[in-house]
Amino acid sequence: DVKVTQSSRYLVKRTGEKVFLECVQDMDHENMFWYRQDPGLGLRLIYFSYDVKMKEKGDIPEGYSVSREKKERFSLILESASTNQTSMYLCASSLAHGTKVRHSPLHFGNGTRLTVT
Amino acid sequence: DAKTTQPNSMESNEEEPVHLPCNHSTISGTDYIHWYRQLPSQGPEYVIHGLTSNVNNRMASLAIAEDRKSSTLILHRATLRDAAVYYCILRGIIQGAQKLVFGQGTRLTINP
Numbered sequence A: 001d002v003k004v005t006q007s008s009r010y011l012v013k014r015t016g017e018k019v020f021l022e023c024v025q026d027m028d029h030e031n032m033f034w035y036r037q038d039p040g041l042g043l044r045l046i047y048f049s050y051d052v053k054m055k056e057k058g059d060i061p062e063g064y065s066v067s068r069e070k071k072e073r074f075s076l077i078l079e080s081a082s083t084n085q086t087s088m089y090l091c092a093s094s095l096a097h098g099t100k101v102r103h104s105p106l107h108f109g110n111g112t113r114l115t116v117t
Numbered sequence B: 001d002a003k004t005t006q007p008n009s010m011e012s013n014e015e016e017p018v019h020l021p022c023n024h025s026t027i028s029g030t031d032y033i034h035w036y037r038q039l040p041s042q043g044p045e046y047v048i049h050g051l052t053s054n055v056n057n058r059m060a061s062l063a064i065a066e067d068r069k070s071s072t073l074i075l076h077r078a079t080l081r082d083a084a085v086y087y088c089i090l091r092g093i094i095q096g097a098q099k100l101v102f103g104q105g106t107r108l109t110i111n112p
Helices: A098-103
Strands: A004-006 A010-013 A019-025 A031-038 A042-051 A054-057 A064-070 A073-078 A087-094 A112-116 B009-013 B018-023 B032-038 B045-050 B061-064 B070-075 B084-094 B097-102 B106-111
Touching (some): A004 A087, A019 A031, A019 A087, A019 A112, A031 A064, A031 A073, A054 A064, A098 B084, B018 B106, B045 B061, B070 B084
Antiparallel strands (some): A004 A019, A019 A073, A031 A087, A042 A054, A087 A112, B018 B070, B032 B084, B084 B106
């Protein structure tokens, strides 16, 4: 089974801190994703990456950056955390490039609940 | 972007079939329809996907309308473990980028 591991289950940070959320997948997947999940808003895509050192903005990239130096690891960075970034963050990965991506399931981690105070 | 519309909540009884609807009237011809579910305190998990034909797997069935503007996830015999939020998602390609659009999800309650 594919395993997507997020480094922290719960995280509490102060406003203005730089925050790193780490995600590792063990199935050699090309694609990796970062979502945030908020009540009433569902899942929203922040960034995704389809290869090492490649990244694409999702629907809500403002205030975030990402890093993918190795295929198995995708990091989400909050350069200066703010209280409106308090949320559940979900990492996911999937196989396949190009048109095959359309029928490639996403595999999610169990999330990091970040609180910014 | 193509979006999906789902009822906010549904309720059913244990051991009865459940039909979860999803509308996607602006779906493009190359979009696949995916369903995921999210159990409490977990990340979403894949359930099933399809393009045009109905699909079955060990978890559920997916019925896709002929015009592809709607689909229905069918749980043939619900159990208490099926209580979750179910998401209907369209997966396609726009200009080489991955297009992933999540609906708001349906919270399914199963009564014993």
